[in-house]
Amino acid sequence: MADLRVNFAGIQSPNPFWLASAPPTNSGYQVQRAFEAGWGGAVWKTLGEPILNVSSRFAGTHFNGQRVAGFNNIELITDRPLEENLKEIYETKKRFSNHAVIASLMVEPKQEKWHEIVKRVQDVGVDGFELNFGCPHGMAERGMGSASGQVPELVEKQTYWAKEAAKVPVIVKLTPNITDITATAYAAVQGGADAISMINTINSLAGVDLDSWNTIPHVAGKGAHGGYCGPAVKPIALNMVAECARHPEINVPISGIGGISTWKDAVEFMLMGAGSVQVCTAAMHHGFSIVEDMIDGLNNYLDSKGIAALDGLIGQSVEKYSDWGNLDLNYKIVARINNDVCINCNKCHIACEDTSHQCIDMLTSENGNAYLEVREEDCVGCNLCSIVCPVDGAIDMVEIPNGEPMTWNERQAAIKLPICNS
Amino acid sequence: MNLNRVKNKTISLDNLRTNFQEIEPDLTPKEAIEESNRCLYCYDAPCIKACPTSINIPSFIKKIASGNLKGSARVIMESNPVGASCARVCPTEELCEGACVLNNASLPIMIGNLQRHATNWAIKNNEQLFQAGEATGKSVAIIGGGPAGLSAARELARLGYEVTIFEAKDKAGGLDTYGIVSFRLPQEISLWEVEQVEKLGVKIQTNTKVGKDIKAEEIISNYDAVVLAIGMSKVPMLGIEGEEAEGVLDAIEFVEGTKTPPLDQEFIGKKVVVIGAGNTAIDAATCSVRLGAGDVKMIYRRTEKEMTAYEFEYEFAKQDGVEFRWLTQPKRIIQDEAGKVKALECIRMELGEPDDSGRRRPTPIPGSEFTMEVDAVIKAIGQTRYVHLIEEFGLEHNKGIVKIDAATHQTSNPKVYAAGDVIFGDGQGEAMVVTAAQQGKLTAHAIHKQFITNEATLESV
Ligand SMILES: Cc1cc2nc3c(=O)[nH]c(=O)nc-3n(C[C@H](O)[C@H](O)[C@H](O)COP(=O)(O)OP(=O)(O)OC[C@H]3O[C@@H](n4cnc5c(N)ncnc54)[C@H](O)[C@@H]3O)c2cc1C
Ligand SMILES: Cc1cc2nc3c(=O)[nH]c(=O)nc-3n(C[C@H](O)[C@H](O)[C@H](O)COP(=O)(O)O)c2cc1C
Numbered sequence: 001m002a003d004l005r006v007n008f009a010g011i012q013s014p015n016p017f018w019l020a021s022a023p024p025t026n027s028g029y030q031v032q033r034a035f036e037a038g039w040g041g042a043v044w045k046t047l048g049e050p051i052l053n054v055s056s057r058f059a060g061t062h063f064n065g066q067r068v069a070g071f072n073n074i075e076l077i078t079d080r081p082l083e084e085n086l087k088e089i090y091e092t093k094k095r096f097s098n099h100a101v102i103a104s105l106m107v108e109p110k111q112e113k114w115h116e117i118v119k120r121v122q123d124v125g126v127d128g129f130e131l132n133f134g135c136p137h138g139m140a141e142r143g144m145g146s147a148s149g150q151v152p153e154l155v156e157k158q159t160y161w162a163k164e165a166a167k168v169p170v171i172v173k174l175t176p177n178i179t180d181i182t183a184t185a186y187a188a189v190q191g192g193a194d195a196i197s198m199i200n201t202i203n204s205l206a207g208v209d210l211d212s213w214n215t216i217p218h219v220a221g222k223g224a225h226g227g228y229c230g231p232a233v234k235p236i237a238l239n240m241v242a243e244c245a246r247h248p249e250i251n252v253p254i255s256g257i258g259g260i261s262t263w264k265d266a267v268e269f270m271l272m273g274a275g276s277v278q279v280c281t282a283a284m285h286h287g288f289s290i291v292e293d294m295i296d297g298l299n300n301y302l303d304s305k306g307i308a309a310l311d312g313l314i315g316q317s318v319e320k321y322s323d324w325g326n327l328d329l330n331y332k333i334v335a336r337i338n339n340d341v342c343i344n345c346n347k348c349h350i351a352c353e354d355t356s357h358q359c360i361d362m363l364t365s366e367n368g369n370a371y372l373e374v375r376e377e378d379c380v381g382c383n384l385c386s387i388v389c390p391v392d393g394a395i396d397m398v399e400i401p402n403g404e405p406m407t408w409n410e411r412q413a414a415i416k417l418p419i420c421n422s
Numbered sequence: 423m424n425l426n427r428v429k430n431k432t433i434s435l436d437n438l439r440t441n442f443q444e445i446e447p448d449l450t451p452k453e454a455i456e457e458s459n460r461c462l463y464c465y466d467a468p469c470i471k472a473c474p475t476s477i478n479i480p481s482f483i484k485k486i487a488s489g490n491l492k493g494s495a496r497v498i499m500e501s502n503p504v505g506a507s508c509a510r511v512c513p514t515e516e517l518c519e520g521a522c523v524l525n526n527a528s529l530p531i532m533i534g535n536l537q538r539h540a541t542n543w544a545i546k547n548n549e550q551l552f553q554a555g556e557a558t559g560k561s562v563a564i565i566g567g568g569p570a571g572l573s574a575a576r577e578l579a580r581l582g583y584e585v586t587i588f589e590a591k592d593k594a595g596g597l598d599t600y601g602i603v604s605f606r607l608p609q610e611i612s613l614w615e616v617e618q619v620e621k622l623g624v625k626i627q628t629n630t631k632v633g634k635d636i637k638a639e640e641i642i643s644n645y646d647a648v649v650l651a652i653g654m655s656k657v658p659m660l661g662i663e664g665e666e667a668e669g670v671l672d673a674i675e676f677v678e679g680t681k682t683p684p685l686d687q688e689f690i691g692k693k694v695v696v697i698g699a700g701n702t703a704i705d706a707a708t709c710s711v712r713l714g715a716g717d718v719k720m721i722y723r724r725t726e727k728e729m730t731a732y733e734f735e736y737e738f739a740k741q742d743g744v745e746f747r748w749l750t751q752p753k754r755i756i757q758d759e760a761g762k763v764k765a766l767e768c769i770r771m772e773l774g775e776p777d778d779s780g781r782r783r784p785t786p787i788p789g790s791e792f793t794m795e796v797d798a799v800i801k802a803i804g805q806t807r808y809v810h811l812i813e814e815f816g817l818e819h820n821k822g823i824v825k826i827d828a829a830t831h832q833t834s835n836p837k838v839y840a841a842g843d844v845i846f847g848d849g850q851g852e853a854m855v856v857t858a859a860q861q862g863k864l865t866a867h868a869i870h871k872q873f874i875t876n877e878a879t880l881e882s883v
């Protein structure tokens with residue numbers, strides 16, 4: 001059994017699995033049930049004002065029979081009065097002193113507003129704050145959430161104001177609705193953030209109803225963009241975490257959020273630098289009990305790798321994430337089809353023929369059996385055939401020797417060298 | 423068993439062993455991933471309630487989907503110490519799969535096969551899934567190393583008891599090892615489960631028949647508690663003429679003969695008649711087919727409707743080419759000069775008024791006798807009880823069904839508990855591996871509770 005405890009920027013929790021600030025953390029009842037189920041921490045549903053909301057709030061993206069490949073919402077921050085939330089935070093922390101209770105906050109970008117809310121919440125006892133600079137709808141129209149999260153100066157200033165009043169660690173939660181997330185991450189660090197978390201939801205419209213022509217979801221026949229999350233956003237979130245993790249001037253812990261549904265997703269985020277992970281959609285889809293397999297699966301994985309604690313995992317893949325210019329242009333892989341495993345659906349052939357480099361031949365053997373073969377000299381190693389292949393192990397991408405490594409940057413340097421000398 | 427997945431249906435006469443290999447192939451990794459992702463992960467899931475051992479089925483399936491196979495196997499074996507065998511022998515359409523909510527929406531999840539997939543992983547990777555608990559200093563003797571005995575032993579060892587199993591046979595596992603046909607349950611699966619229990623420090627004293635090699639009293643006085651898990655005995659006598667003839671076989675012994683090599687070549691091309699239409703009768707018939715018999719008939723004095731075999735077993739036997747003779751009762755076994763079975767005289771029956779069991783009582787039609795030529799007659803009309811041993815233990819019983827307190831599994835001697843087929847009957851459970859396992863587990867917990875309560879009382883004195 002590995003040690004799964006985390007110390008995230010000074011916030012202790014029995015394991016790295018936290019519920020993200022969202023409906024699952026809307027009340028003391030829910031957060032306490034979650035802790036009973038095994039969650040290590042919870043970021044309370046964002047506190048702030050005003051208390052209002054819409055009815056018809058969520059929409060799911062179902063993909064080929066699998067439900068909730070993605071999830072879209074147009075709801076606001078907490079719909080419950082601050083006093084009630086504070087009372088329940090206090091009770092929850094009293095019952096679960098070893099679990100991490102983090103309060104998510106959002107107020108107008110004014111110094112006194114930040115001071116006021118930080119102090120009030122701090123008084124009931126929380127382990128940390130998360131500043132919600134990410135909500136893409138509703139609050140943004142009033143200069144909060146992602147509206148302020150998209151402006152690095154505002155991120156820096158508000159973080160600074162929160163830090164002025166905070167005695168516990170402050171995490172800044174970033175919006176992905178921005179071209180370069182490291183710009184706002186850096187601003188948060190400049191403002192004194194103890195940690196950053198990402199991602200909040202991505203601007204989205206889930207769909208349009210083919211009969212009523214209404215948006216999905218709609219509120220009395222009108223729609224507005226929502227925030228997208230769930231499995232579909234994982235690659236976007238993972239990249240943003242990795243970009244921040246490898247940035248030389250962003251040296252604070254990162255809490256990874258976005259599409260995490262299993263222990264495997266969590267391992268990937270941790271390898272890319274996340275010191276804790278947060279989950280919303282997966283819990284909304286299946287209930288709190290999913291954390292049991294997240295913990296068990298992570299434990300068994302660490303045991304199988306001989307890793308005793310999460311330090312052995314966190315950030316281990318960060319140095320492998322680089323710039324395109326550092327990739328070896330001479331590295332070559334080709335597809336190889338294992339005919340004993342192949343089921344002859346020919347999907348790889350047509351994918352390559354129509355949309356890649358026309359190098360998978362459909363052949364017939366001497367005894368009349370159809371088989372597929374890659375002309376390796378024409379294969380560019382794009383992976384497409386192995387991606388569309390429905391059977392594990394039918395197509396391997398194998399490395400073949402191809403000369404000395406040479407990156408784009410090295411190539412450019414080599415070309416430039418004589419010019420400089422002249 | 424999922425008959426649609428059985429691919430190789432041909433019988434080899436050259437190599438009988440191939441006929442006894444597991445007939446339903448393992449799920450491929452692709453099948454396992456697709457099927458496990460199809461599971462809805464229901465809350466308060468009906469499949470859990472339908473499993474006599476209450477395996478957390480959505481949890482183990484979710485773990486297959488997430489790639490946590492060790493965790494998956496552990497969830498299964500935690501609730502059911504013979505979960506690898508049960509994955510193969512449980513009548514899942516009557517239990518977990520029958521309760522799956524997808525029965526109405528599409529097709530039920532292949533729970534049995536997914537359970538097999540996860541436990542196969544543990545077997546292949548030689549994982550020890552559980553550890554012995556801290557020693558309590560108390561000892562328990564278990565008589566019989568079948569599913570009930572093993573299950574009790576596993577739980578007691580995890581609770582820190584020093585456990586000794588006394589087993590009459592050469593190997594433990596009970597009917598899982600010797601009684602259930604190899605092509606559904608290969609012996610090595612059952613033996614892996616035995617090994618899992620042994621690795622917890624449980625002593626298994628094989629080739630030791632209690633009542634003969636060691637006295638009941640001796641066991642009662644040497645241990646702090648005793649669990650009687652001896653199962654049931656041989657098939658009863660038919661009570662007809664010629665029953666002692668050579669070629670008249672006990673179905674359970676007959677199946678046992680196919681569990682360990684070498685296989686008997688004597689049945690190739692022969693005519694076999696199986697008497698009975700329950701689960702064991704089906705097993706005897708399908709084993710006969712796999713031993714190369716040329717003609718296999720099952721005769722039953724009632725009709726298709728009253729047969730106790732499961733629907734899938736009946737289908738399977740039909741696919742194997744077994745013929746059924748309903749409303750037929752054996753009257754006399756006719757022997758040749760050498761005392762070998764030659765023919766079976768039968769009489770036709772008709773159904774009358776319902777009897778105590780609610781089934782219509784069959785009565786012979788006078789003058790309808792006829793004979794069938796046969797080379798072997800296999801009796802599969804139920805099992806007798808180890809009445810003698812039960813009496814040696816001095817336990818109250820009803821025709822060999824040991825009486826217990828349903829809450830504690832205690833017999834009339836409070837130090838002796840009983841679980842499994844030895845208490846089956848009188849409305850106590852069903853004779854299934856999974857119920858035996860559950861009863862063994864409950865017995866272990868009851869013993870533990872008893873000791874804890876005793877200690878608490880002592881301390882408070
Ligand atoms: C042919 C056949 C097919 C079956 N098929 C299925 C099936 O497909 N699915 C299913 O769920 N169930 C099936 N069953 C029923 C199932 O096998 C039993 O319900 C189950 O094995 C009962 O477990 P048990 O531990 O009580 O008894 P057993 O499995 O009978 O084990 C009892 C053990 O006690 C030992 N023993 C007996 N006397 C003594 C003694 N005096 N001293 C020491 N040891 C002793 C025996 O050797 C044996 O190992 C089948 C039964 C038979 C006979
Ligand atoms: C219905 C809903 C409401 C949310 N409300 C908040 C919120 O109040 N504050 C916040 O910081 N994030 C909020 N989020 C974003 C989540 O905390 C999280 O960042 C996002 O859903 C990505 O994680 P996931 O893919 O695991 O769902 C909300 C998400 C959803 C689906």
Ligand code: SF4
Nearest residue numbers: 023055056057058284
């Ligand atoms: S889940 Fe259904 S019942 Fe519950 S609040 Fe939402 S719409 Fe209402």
